[in-house]
Amino acid sequence: MSIPIINTGDGSNLVACTHDYQVKCGNCRLNSLCLPLALESEDIEQLDSIIQRSKPLQKSNHLYREGDEFQSVFAVRSGTLKAYKTTDDGREQVTGFYFPGEIVGMDGISNNTHASSAKALETSALCEIPFASLERLSTLMPSLQRHFFQLxxxxxxxDQQLITLLSKNSADERVAALLLSISTRNSRRKLSATAFRLPMSRVDIGNYLGLTVETVSRVFSRMQKMEVLHVDNKEIEILDIEGLRGVADIG
Amino acid sequence: MSIPIINTGDGSNLVACTHDYQVKCGNCRLNSLCLPLALESEDIEQLDSIIQRSKPLQKSNHLYREGDEFQSVFAVRSGTLKAYKTTDDGREQVTGFYFPGEIVGMDGISNNTHASSAKALETSALCEIPFASLERLSTLMPSLQRHFFQLxxxxxxxDQQLITLLSKNSADERVAALLLSISTRNSRRKLSATAFRLPMSRVDIGNYLGLTVETVSRVFSRMQKMEVLHVDNKEIEILDIEGLRGVADIG
DNA sequence: GCACTACCTTGATATGAATCAAAGCTATAA
DNA sequence: TTATAGCTTTGATTCATATCAAGGTAGTGC
Incomplete structure (x- = not known):
């Protein structure tokens, strides 16, 4: 079966909406993560009607770029994205990683312009939520409005947690905190909390945590030596999650 | 004239609402900063009716503490506040400074619990905006809803800007960026962009920027020697704003 | 399969900021 | 006014992480 491909010019490929992607919020595995729990089923159908599921995005293609006009936020259905800003002197600052069930693009609301770029770290499926429709619907559905305020x-x-991490914690603590965060997010999706494949490179991790690649690599080696982790390139196994929590010194 | 004082037990003094504090949004000097510009005057009156102006807060008293139940966000009318979190090991992480016209407390929305504490750096006047009322009003006034999404x-x-600063910039760059930010916020309020009194201590600055007091102090000294600043304790004069921008390497 | 490129690891060295230490300054209270 | 506590500055030293350098590994396209 062939799927019509729209070449967008920037190298990203938007796949036009076909029945292949006709997931509905009501039957989506992830709805407990990204939907307001309080919505009635008729409300969910209304929400469904504004959502566009037309965006399987290939690895390393952009969902949007810093400066693009803001029109929608996106729920990640599968895959992973990174959000990043390019600093004046051309370096990259990764501001977040987005896993299935999470919403990306909210930093564009303030100026009607995306404040960061979003790029797929692997092939990803997305639900596009046009913000104008969302606003309209939110005035009709208080629980939806509340849900977005909460998101x-x-x-x-x-972001504040990351600020604290960057400003107060050592390299080991930062890496440990990221691994624990990924672990938690995995278990919310009923995936293994202890064994997973990192979707991002060491460079991205360093970039996110304010460290160099070399330091990130050394931290992984050190934790492997301490038998807290087993690291095989991007495959991570947490051998001692309490030990890892100890390193991250999070409560 | 005596003003009834309510002792709240935690050392903060809430002054009961009297006509002394009967500023209205419609005639507030700051309304261009904190109000949705698009509101009609009758809308402004409705907004006025939910806002409580009962909180002159003395220096070093708390507006709320991390963990308190979230009920309101607050617009700063005068004075300055800092928001901060206490880390597991008891250290403080300052997450923001709030000047007149700015809104503090929005991090409490997600859990109905304040995620950080807010403390007055000097005596401050605040407008309390009960969030439940704001939500209700927002469903009736789309432009108000939009305004809060934007805020x-x-x-x-x-926060993302701060993340980048912490993760990529040197001590000098961080301090320069903070001074420029304060300068910009001052000029939005028609105050001097080049001469002002810092409302926060060096400790707070270091805490916010991920530096020690000593480092902050050394940066000030260095900039004074370079004739970029004139520093007299908390009184700052920016002698060479372009030079300062150069140090901050912003644009 | 081979070559190419991007990614990852490890080691040696340099450096910016933290830490440790002490003294000067400011503001507040007695 | 003096005492007191907190804030700020400056100097000497240490240390964690960056930088520089080089070799190893994995994935991709021809």
């Missing part, structure tokens, strides 16, 4: 607030607290 | 998004982009 945005959660993004703020996540 | 929250702005908080996200501000």
């Amino acid at each position: 945005m607030s959660r993004e703020i607290t996540a | 929250m998004s702005r908080e996200i982009t501000a």
Whole structure:
């Protein structure tokens, strides 16, 4: 079966909507993560009707770029994305990784312009949520409005956590915290909390955590030696999650 | 004239609402900063009616503490606040400074619990905006809803900027960026962009920027020697704003 | 299969900021 | 006014991580 491909010019390929992608929010495995739990089933159908599921995005293609006009936020259905900004002197700052069930693009709301770029780390499926429709629907559905206020607030607290990590914690603590965060997010999706494949490179990790590649690599080696982790390139196994929590010194 | 004082037990003094504090949004000097520009005057009156102006907060008292139940966000009318989290090992992480016209408390929305504490750096006047009322009003006034989405998004982009600063920039660059940020915020309020009094201590600055007090102090001294700044304790004069921009290497 | 490229690891050295230490300054209270 | 506590500055030393350098590994396309 052939799927019509739209070449967008920037190298990303938007696949036009076909029945292959006709997942519905009501039957989506992830709806407990990205949907307001309080929504009635008729509300969910209304929400469904504004969502566009037309975006399987190939690895290393952009969902949007810094400066692009903001029109939608996106729910990740499968795959992983990174959000990043390019600094004045051309370096990259990764500001977040987005896993299935999470929402990316909310930093574009303030200026109607995306404040960062979003790029697929692997082939990813996305639900596009046009923000104008979401706003309209939110005035009709208070629980949806509340849900989005909460999602945005959660993004703020996540950023604040990262700020603390960058400003107070050592290289080991930062890496440990990231691994634990990925572990938690995996278990929310009923995946293994202890064994997973990192979707991002060491460079991206370093970039996110404010460390160089070399330091990240050394931390992995050190933790392997301490038998806290088993590392095989991108495959990670957490051998001693309590030990890892100890390193991250998170409560 | 005596003003009834309510002792809240934690050392903060809430002054009961009297006509002394009967500023209205419509005639507030700061409304261009904290109000949705698109609101009609009757809308502004509705907004006015939910806002409580009962909180002159003395220096070093708390507006709320991490873990407190979230009920309101607050607009700063005068004075300055800092928001901070206490890390597991008891250290403080300052996550933001809030000047007149800015909104503090939005990180509490996601969990109905304040994710950080907010403390007055000097005596401050605040407008309390009960969030439940704000939500209700937002469903009736789309432009108010939009305004709050934008305010929250702005908080996200501000945090991302800080993340980049912490992860990529040297001590000098961080301090320069903070001074420029304060300068910009001052000029938005029609105050001097080049001469001002820092409301926060060196400790707070270091804490915010991920540096020690000593380092902050040395940066000030160095910049003074370079004739970029004139520093007299908390009084700062920017002598060479282009030079400062150069140090911050922003654009 | 081979070559190419991007990614990862490890070691040696350099460096910016932390830490340790002490003294000067400011503001507040007695 | 002096005492007191907290804030700020400056100097000497240490240390974690960056930088520089080089070799190893994995994935990709021809």
